[in-house]
Structures are given as structure tokens and as C-alpha cells.
Amino acid sequence: MRIDFSRTALDYATHRAGFPDLLFDRLGALGLRIMNAQVLDLGTGTGALARGFARRGARAIGIDTAESMLEQARRLDREEGLAVDYRLTRAEDTGLASGTFLIVAAGQCWHWFERPCATAEAFRLLAPGGHLVIAYLDWLPLRDSVVEITESLILKHNPGWQMAGGTGMHPEHLPGLSEGGFRGIETFSVDIDIPYTHEAWRGRIRASAGVAASLAEDAVARFDQEHAAILKSRFPMELLQVPHRVWAAVAIKPYIRCGHARLAST
16 A cells, blocks of 8 residues: 555644653653754654754754655744754655764654664764654554544545554564664653544544545545544534553663763763
């Protein structure tokens, strides 16, 4: 199934929730210095994670391979009065200088990369003692929830979609970080509810890999019409409280002295 998020750029920018404050609070508690840090956001999309760092005083660069997504990111930055430097390039081969970043981050996208190459590139880009942050904000298909019903509908319209039934946990990424030279790996997760109107939830789902990023335009319209009807009949409340899980892995690029690794404190 071919995935092209550039087809969903407007819905993506409008309806996908950004990472909550608690993610950045937890990163700070783990010793990451964000204020004045040089930060690179891989697979930035519409810039949600990059803006989160920029709001907290970081000098952020966001990269992506979809120009339409970066256009939306720049628009959102202008509306908020932020200045992130967006560039069109690949996470696996950024062309940026080695050792120049204190934080390299990837939000909601590490699974899309050629991970050994992306890991090696992140390691190269980080200064010794710098941190790699892999973060996710995933909906949770709890029993009889709006998420479970919505996922069933996506599968009805797109049987090739393979991302249903997720737990919001991504331990499969951790061995590759260790193999890539990272140390001091820590993970955390927090469950939250995110409020969505019916219109916003429909937009959020259209912006997903299983709908507008992979279905033809007429198929998206048919899906959206049925989705609207199901929401109206099964979940008539004005605001949907949609269960999500924030999950993150944080890893350190170690200093190397006399052939021995020493973990750096930032």
C-alpha cells in the first residue's frame, strides 16, 4: 500500500493534535536542555514537534520529504509567530553537518524510516552527550471506544491497512538504538484523553495513513460520509474524549575517552 502524506497536508495541519506539554516536561526531567539548544526534527511533517521545541526556546530545524507538508508547517509557524528552519531532505541522509545538534527528534515517524540508516545519521548529527528522542502520540482502540469503531471502518474501506489494534508502545525500536551506538536508553508513556469534535475527528482520520494518504479521492469521500453517519448514531455527544498514549524513547550519544564510553550529562 503506497502511503503519501502530501495528499493529506491540509487535514494533517488542521486536525492532528500536537504533542502535549507533558512530553517536554518529561524530557526536561530526564536532563534534556531545550532552551537555546540546536534541535533537528526528522520527518517533521507539518512541524508539530519542531514547534514544541521552538516554543521552549530551541533553535529548531525541521526536515521532511513532502514539500506540501512543509508549506503547512511554515503557515502554522507564521500564525504562531515562530521561526523554524524547514528543509526538504531525507532523515537517512540529511546533508547537515556532523556533531551540530544537542537534540535529534522524530515524532510519529520513526517506523517510516530506513531505521538503521536513520539511526546512523542521528548518531552522526548529534554532539557527544546529545540526545535522540523518538516520540509517538497514538490513539488507543479500547473496547467499544470511538477509536475501535473507527478502525473497523477503515479496515472495511481499506483492507490493506495494517496499523489497526496498536498499543501505543514501540519497544521494537530500542534494539536498533543500542546497535547504533546509543546508550542510557530510557522510555516513558502516559495515557491521556484528547477532545475532538465530530468534524475534527473525521479530519484527523482522513489525515491518517489508512485513509487519504492511501485511498483514491472518491474512496475517501465514501469513507468520510459513512464515518460521519456512524459518529452521529453511536457517539452523539458534542465532544469525543479520544484515548491516546504518549510514548517516548530517549537515548544518549556517549563521549568516547581512552576507548571507554562515558555517558555525558547535559
